Amino acid sequence: MKEVAAIVTRKEVAELAGVSEATVSRVFNDVGPMKEQTRLRVLQAAKTLNYHPNAIAQSFARRRSGNLGVVLPYVPKVHIFSTYYFSEVLSGIGEQVKASGYDMLLKFRAPGEESDYSSIFRSQKVDACVILGATDTPSERAELKKLEDGGFPFCLINQHMSGEWFNEVDADHEGGSYRAVRHLLDLGYRDIAFLSGSPEFSNSGDRLRGYMQAMREAGLLPADAKAPGDLPAHLYYEGNYSRTSGMKAAAAMHPHLNRIDAVFASNDRMAIGLMQGLREYGHVPGQDYAIVGYDDSEAARVTVPPLTSVAVPFYEMGRLAAERVLGRVGGGNETGGASESFRLKLDTKLVVRQSCRILR
Amino acid sequence: MKEVAAIVTRKEVAELAGVSEATVSRVFNDVGPMKEQTRLRVLQAAKTLNYHPNAIAQSFARRRSGNLGVVLPYVPKVHIFSTYYFSEVLSGIGEQVKASGYDMLLKFRAPGEESDYSSIFRSQKVDACVILGATDTPSERAELKKLEDGGFPFCLINQHMSGEWFNEVDADHEGGSYRAVRHLLDLGYRDIAFLSGSPEFSNSGDRLRGYMQAMREAGLLPADAKAPGDLPAHLYYEGNYSRTSGMKAAAAMHPHLNRIDAVFASNDRMAIGLMQGLREYGHVPGQDYAIVGYDDSEAARVTVPPLTSVAVPFYEMGRLAAERVLGRVGGGNETGGASESFRLKLDTKLVVRQSCRILR
DNA sequence: CACAGTAATGTACGCGCGTTCATTATCTCA
DNA sequence: TGAGATAATGAACGCGCGTACATTACTGTG
Missing domain, CATH: 3.40.50.2300 (Response regulator)
Structure with missing residues (x-):
């Protein structure tokens, strides 16, 4: 029953308006001088016929897809x-x-x-x-x-x-991470663990560098500490930015929590997963340990306690x-x-x- | 310095392969019978020239954008x-x-x-x-x-x-809402408030209907109650699905909380905002009042307490x-x-x- | 009124491809 | 070997539009 609407082309508009196709084109692209009267006539005809330029044809002719x-x-x-x-x-x-x-x-x-x-x-x-x-x-x-x-x-x-x-x-993830860790240091934390994201993204490395720099400056790491391997094993954990990977990290971190008083997580999701996981072991975030996340996502606002985080203007x-x-x-x-x-x-x-x- | 890569067309491939343009087209669209040998020759030429069909031109000719x-x-x-x-x-x-x-x-x-x-x-x-x-x-x-x-x-x-x-x-939002409210009823709650979303979406009405039906069946509403106006004022609140609107609803709901023991919120974000807001007034969710959300978003998993919610296969x-x-x-x-x-x-x-x- | 100069419009082509139709090569079976 | 069938390829066109160039309609000036 339904008919696919017939395609109205420039040609038909031109005929109805009594002008050439080029003129129709000019009207629609607003190029060159033209009589206001013809302009209106063309627009009127276009309206009558319900003409709309074919975007694909335009792209083709202009050699630009838009x-x-x-x-x-x-x-x-x-x-x-x-x-x-x-x-x-x-x-x-x-x-x-x-x-x-x-x-x-x-x-x-x-x-x-x-x-x-x-x-x-x-x-x-x-x-x-x-x-x-x-x-x-x-x-x-x-x-x-x-x-x-x-x-x-x-x-x-x-x-x-x-x-x-x-x-x-x-x-500036390096700077953001540096400031996050500095914040923890300023509050008096010393045994700050780092939960990294997937290493194939450059910004994972950025975060690591920021963390390391702050820790070095605080004298908590040797001056030449650079790679994750230079960290005490109980301070370095790796996830993939998912909440689940944060929960998994909790399992690995739990046994060492007596030697950890704060965690810097590379994003909020992992931070949240970590908090969940550690809570199951009886560790209360913000109380038994401090935690800072990254991204300042909506979720950071609604956790208990609300999560300190690094805002990125995504x-x-x-x-x-x-x-x-x-x-x-x-x-x-x-x-x-x-x-x-x-x-x-x-x-x-x-x-x-x-x-x-x-x-x- | 950088040159924009010249566009390689069918024509050039045809020339290099020593065939007609039509043949090149056939090879790339896999139409009609053709000698394997020419097929390979064309493909080889295409590879040499780094030819890729122009998608816009294809769309234009096929009259289909893809x-x-x-x-x-x-x-x-x-x-x-x-x-x-x-x-x-x-x-x-x-x-x-x-x-x-x-x-x-x-x-x-x-x-x-x-x-x-x-x-x-x-x-x-x-x-x-x-x-x-x-x-x-x-x-x-x-x-x-x-x-x-x-x-x-x-x-x-x-x-x-x-x-x-x-x-x-x-x-099936009506059914989902019905089951959510039934769940509250089965747990013994009676004074169940409804936090609606923006009424211009049909599924807001669906949720309302589910809620009303459950309440009617429980004898908590007159059998002919249909519209929000048929509800006691202290049981009906309206937001716009945002967390902030949930917080605003908290302000409106707080004075009546002595006559409310549970809330059904039309989505998780509003539920979360509501919980936050009510918490500021000293009302603890899951304790002073029960709450059910909607969407079963990630956020529902990480609130305290975790939020009962209706999962939708979005x-x-x-x-x-x-x-x-x-x-x-x-x-x-x-x-x-x-x-x-x-x-x-x-x-x-x-x-x-x-x-x-x-x-x- | 003739002329130049500009404004307004028309003509014609090509963008790169799919596809129809015509043509030529190759095969099959007698 | 030849005729008909089929496989393989080529030639030509049009999709709807932008636009360069040609043409015509005006305008003002001397």
């Missing part, structure tokens, strides 16, 4: 949008994309497959691209370098590849990345070279709540 | 991805979209603007569409009906428009919606009519935790 690609990692068993970090970044990108008149095309990296970034561009379905959750592996680096060589505008978020000059929007990072990378679309060659590349590092901020008692 | 549109509501001040409901649904859609070889194009409804759904389709940038957070207003209904009349494949998620036959994937709802709606693309007319329309209603499930003490 889409910003967003590459998302495949995280097994995790519904990726549900993690605070991705959620916020995506919201920020979404905001900017809308403001720039673009659409947002999501690309999920496949489970097994090597991430073939360049194919994303070669297919021409996106004009620029923001990459989330890139990992610092040789093959990924190679892929990204191909993009770079191809001159495709892209940008990494929350990931830094040292030694390369990719466009990046990152946050939303703004997403917005900025989109803005910058879209600003580079098409630009560059006529100005006699590539347009400015960029590496932004936004500030993080410690948000103090009640998960760390004052010792003195 | 994109599934996802319409997201504009929620002021809320970073939309951060709400559990949207996050999960999007993850589900993402999963299915990938499996179906489509891409996912996000469309944000603009703040003020009337949602002009049909333009989304007329622009031809998407082949089908999933709509989240539609509201049941006359103008939205009209817009949706236009889509329907246009024969565009679309689907509403978690929203039911009574009296219309739109494709929908919904969950992820599956997203996946199913995408699957069904993509199944309808292009199909329908040649079979002598529209393909099957669908209205799915998935089951919800009460997840009991510790936020309701046993009274007897």
Whole structure:
């Protein structure tokens, strides 16, 4: 019964309005001088016929898709949008994309497959691209370098590849971690454990460095301590940023809790999992031990006790990345070279709540 | 310095391989019989030149974009991805979209603007569409009906428009709410308040109906009680699904808490806000009053006490919606009519935790 | 009124691909 | 070996639009 609405084209509008197709085009793109009268006539005809330009044909003719690609990692068993970090970044990108008149095309990296970034561009379905959750592996680096060589505008978020000059929007995780640990030290804590996230993300290393620096400065670690191996074993734990991994860490940490008085966890989810886990062993957070999380997610506000955490401007990072990378679309060659590349590092901020008692 | 990689077209591949463009096309689309030898020759040439078909041109020629549109509501001040409901649904859609070889194009409804759904389709940038957070207003209904009349494949998620036959994937919120309240009743609670969400969403009404039915059956409401107005004022509160609105409700509820022994909140976020707010007045959840939330979000697991809540298969709802709606693309007319329309209603499930003490 | 100069519009082409139809190579069976 | 069938390939077109270039309609000036 239902008929698929017939496609109205420029041609029909032109006929009805009694003008040429080019004129219709001009009206819709607002180019060149034209009589107000014809403009109105065309618009009227378009309205009558319910004409809407075919976006695909436009993309084709303009050789520009009007889409910003967003590459998302495949995280097994995790519904990726549900993690605070991705959620916020995506919201920020979404905001900017809308403001720039673009659409947002999501690309999920496949489970097994090597991430073939360049194919994303070669297919021409996106004009620029923001990459989330890139990992610092040789093959990924190679892929990204191909993009770079191809001159495709892209940008990494929350990931830094040292030694390369990719466009990046990152946050000062090292500083944030340093301040978090300093906060614990200032409160009088000394035996501060570190719960790390997955090491393949650069910002896991950043957090470790911040922690180590603070500990070194406090004279709690040798001046040359650098790697996790330089830490007393009972102070270093590793998870994968999931709540469950935090709970698992609790099992490993529990036996040593007499030698630990505070924990710095690399994100809130793990912190929460850890608190849950340790609670089952009878250790009360904020009382038997202090804890600081990372991300300042919504969850940090509702735990008991509320979790001191490091706020990261994820939303703004997403917005900025989109803005910058879209600003580079098409630009560059006529100005006699590539347009400015960029590496932004936004500030993080410690948000103090009640998960760390004052010792003195 | 950087050169934008030259676009390699079919033509060049054809020349290098010594065949016609049509043959190249056939190889890449795997149509018609062809000599294995030429096939390899073409593939070899394509590899040499690093040829990738232009997706936009393909879309243009095929008159199909390969994109599934996802319409997201504009929620002021809320970073939309951060709400559990949207996050999960999007993850589900993402999963299915990938499996179906489509891409996912996000469309944000603009703040003020009337949602002009049909333009989304007329622009031809998407082949089908999933709509989240539609509201049941006359103008939205009209817009949706236009889509329907246009024969565009679309689907509403978690929203039911009574009296219309739109494709929908919904969950049994009425039943879920009924069971939640029954649970409270079975535990011995009698003075059960209801914290509603924004009334423009159909599932807010669903929850209300479930609540009322359970209360009526327990003889706590007159048999003809239907609307919120039929409730004692101290039992009915309204928020907008945000945590803050839950906190605000706490202020309104606090004076009446001597006449309230349990609360059923329309989602976890409001439940959490309410618990926080009431705690500030000295009321301890799970002790001074029982509380049940809705959504069974991650947050419900980490509150103190853990929150009894109603689980909704959001992820599956997203996946199913995408699957069904993509199944309808292009199909329908040649079979002598529209393909099957669908209205799915998935089951919800009460997840009991510790936020309701046993009274007897 | 003629002319230049500009405003307004039309003509024509190509973007890269899918696809139909025509053509040519190859095979089958008598 | 030849005729018909089938396999394999090529030639040509159009999808709907943007746009360079050609053309025509005006305007003001001397």
